[in-house]
Amino acid sequence: MLIAATIAILVVMIMAIVRGIMGPTLYDRILAVNMFGTKTVLLISLLGFVMGRPEFLDIAIVYALINFISVIGVLHYSDASIFKRSDQQKK
Amino acid sequence: MDTLINISSALFLLLGSFLCVSGGVGILRFPDFYTRMHAVGVTETLATAMILIGLMLQNPDGLVVLKLMIILLMTLFISPTASHALASAAVHNNLMPELDKKEDNEKETSSNS
Amino acid sequence: MVAIAIVRMKDLFAVIMLSGIYGLLSASFFVAMDAVDVAFTEASVGAGISTLLMLVAITMTGRSENPTRHKPVLALAVVIVTGSLLIYGTLDMPYFGLAQDPVHLHVAPRYINDSMQEVGVPNIVTSVLASYRAFDTLGEVVVIFTAGMGVLALLSVVRRPRDIARDIAKIDSLNKSMHEEHLILRIVVKILIPFILLFALYVQFHGDFGPGGGFQAGVIFAAAIILYAMLFGMSTARRVINQSFIQLFAAIGVLLYGSVGVISLLNGKNFLDYSVLSDDPIAGQHLGILLIELGVGITVASVMVIIFFNFACRKDDQQNIENNES
Numbered sequence: 001m002l003i004a005a006t007i008a009i010l011v012v013m014i015m016a017i018v019r020g021i022m023g024p025t026l027y028d029r030i031l032a033v034n035m036f037g038t039k040t041v042l043l044i045s046l047l048g049f050v051m052g053r054p055e056f057l058d059i060a061i062v063y064a065l066i067n068f069i070s071v072i073g074v075l076h077y078s079d080a081s082i083f084k085r086s087d088q089q090k091k
Numbered sequence: 092m093d094t095l096i097n098i099s100s101a102l103f104l105l106l107g108s109f110l111c112v113s114g115g116v117g118i119l120r121f122p123d124f125y126t127r128m129h130a131v132g133v134t135e136t137l138a139t140a141m142i143l144i145g146l147m148l149q150n151p152d153g154l155v156v157l158k159l160m161i162i163l164l165m166t167l168f169i170s171p172t173a174s175h176a177l178a179s180a181a182v183h184n185n186l187m188p189e190l191d192k193k194e195d196n197e198k199e200t201s202s203n204s
Numbered sequence: 205m206v207a208i209a210i211v212r213m214k215d216l217f218a219v220i221m222l223s224g225i226y227g228l229l230s231a232s233f234f235v236a237m238d239a240v241d242v243a244f245t246e247a248s249v250g251a252g253i254s255t256l257l258m259l260v261a262i263t264m265t266g267r268s269e270n271p272t273r274h275k276p277v278l279a280l281a282v283v284i285v286t287g288s289l290l291i292y293g294t295l296d297m298p299y300f301g302l303a304q305d306p307v308h309l310h311v312a313p314r315y316i317n318d319s320m321q322e323v324g325v326p327n328i329v330t331s332v333l334a335s336y337r338a339f340d341t342l343g344e345v346v347v348i349f350t351a352g353m354g355v356l357a358l359l360s361v362v363r364r365p366r367d368i369a370r371d372i373a374k375i376d377s378l379n380k381s382m383h384e385e386h387l388i389l390r391i392v393v394k395i396l397i398p399f400i401l402l403f404a405l406y407v408q409f410h411g412d413f414g415p416g417g418g419f420q421a422g423v424i425f426a427a428a429i430i431l432y433a434m435l436f437g438m439s440t441a442r443r444v445i446n447q448s449f450i451q452l453f454a455a456i457g458v459l460l461y462g463s464v465g466v467i468s469l470l471n472g473k474n475f476l477d478y479s480v481l482s483d484d485p486i487a488g489q490h491l492g493i494l495l496i497e498l499g500v501g502i503t504v505a506s507v508m509v510i511i512f513f514n515f516a517c518r519k520d521d522q523q524n525i526e527n528n529e530s
Contacts, residue, residue, distance in 0.1 A: 043232075070255050078217060
């Protein structure tokens with residue numbers, strides 16, 4: 001059962017990469033990378049159980065946080081800056 | 092009792108992976124960015140919750156259950172927030188969702204008459 | 205394949221995302237090879253902080269690479285000659301992974317067999333890094349510190365009282381507008397940041413028993429501070445994190461590490477030999493490992509924060525100057 005879930009998550013990660021390569025706009029690609037990251041968290045937890053090493057859960061927690069911070073960083077520093085428009089509105 | 096835990100854990104894992112795969116199919120097949128984001132955002136949080144509860148039932152040891160619960164809580168906080176940030180960034184940068192043109196015409200005719 | 209794509213693409217933004225994915229693939233290789241500590245470090249540093257710092261860097265340089273104006277033939281020749289010399293040098297070494305290698309006959313069994321009695325820490329990676337090879341780790345910490353010094357020397361901007369007053373005014377306007385936009389993001393992040401800091405402390409002190417240690421903890425701590433600075437604005441972050449304090453902390457970390465070694469010297473044993481730090485040698489080892497991991501964590505966190513603030517404040521100051529001139 002665990003192995004079936006692992007294979008399912010691997011399939012979904014490949015789908016996310018395909019969308020990341022194909023996606024016409026920038027936001028599609030950011031969405032694909034975000035999804036890839038959360039599926040990686042699940043994959044690491046499952047692999048930890050399959051291989052019998054519960055220490056992998058620390059890596060899963062760290063990667064969930066890093067994924068979130070990276071998505072917000074990318075949104076902030078790309079052309080899609082969510083702070084630009086508020087500055088223009090103040091002017 | 093033991094087999095009941097095993098069966099329910101397998102059920103949660105199965106449900107979670109089914110939701111995950113359906114979210115993956117959604118991100119490939121939906122026409123617009125906003126629809127894709129809706130598919131991903133909804134299914135990924137729920138699938139994570141299901142799979143983590145299934146894993147918690149597999150190994151009811153103290154520290155492992157605590158860590159899994161921490162991952163679950165954090166995902167419940169983080170995933171919807173990231174979707175919100177992405178959507179608001181897209182709207183601010185003028186990526187509008189596609190609306191169906193027939194519905195607009197029908198609304199105009201119904202409001203006129 | 206990902207590396208070839210990174211080299212060939214000209215759009216730097218896509219290059220950064222690809223290098224994030226590359227770091228993540230390396231981390232998954234390490235997970236598949238059952239190396240937990242290395243996977244931890246690679247996931248946090250390679251896929252996390254490097255992506256963030258490179259993103260901040262390209263706000264200063266621009267998004268696409270300048271086309272090269274000449275064909276770098278001489279550079280290619282030098283690289284090929286050096287590479288072939290290196291490969292020729294490694295032909296003499298024993299094959300990778302053979303059971304008769306000196307590494308596997310003498311070095312590894314000594315560490316694996318004797319680590320528990322001599323050092324008393326369950327995590328062998330930590331005991332090798334922090335006790336058997338502590339001098340190498342001192343070199344790594346000094347390298348990180350030097351990188352921070354380099355960034356400070358090249359990019360640091362002197363803050364005048366006028367800038368500080370402008371910061372205070374900006375914070376007031378930001379606080380007023382907080383009710384408008386990004387309300388959800390700011391509230392959620394306010395809840396999450398103490399938890400991330402607490403988790404960094406957990407990783408720091410749990411390095412003896414599970415994966416973790418100073419490097420990873422420092423990186424997570426710096427990531428939390430970067431998140432705060434990104435969402436609440438650079439002015440608020442500069443007031444919260446006092447710049448001179450952070451520079452002092454970076455130096456304190458390296459000093460802590462070095463002074464542990466010097467205390468061992470003063471007590472009559474070798475440099476960085478922890479047995480003399482307390483009556484019982486094993487307790488001495490524990491104390492020594494605790495102190496140097498603390499030093500490593502403090503230095504890594506401070507240097508990452510220094511680098512981020514120096515990159516990001518330049519952009520902010522440039523925008524302020526543009527706003528004042530227009």
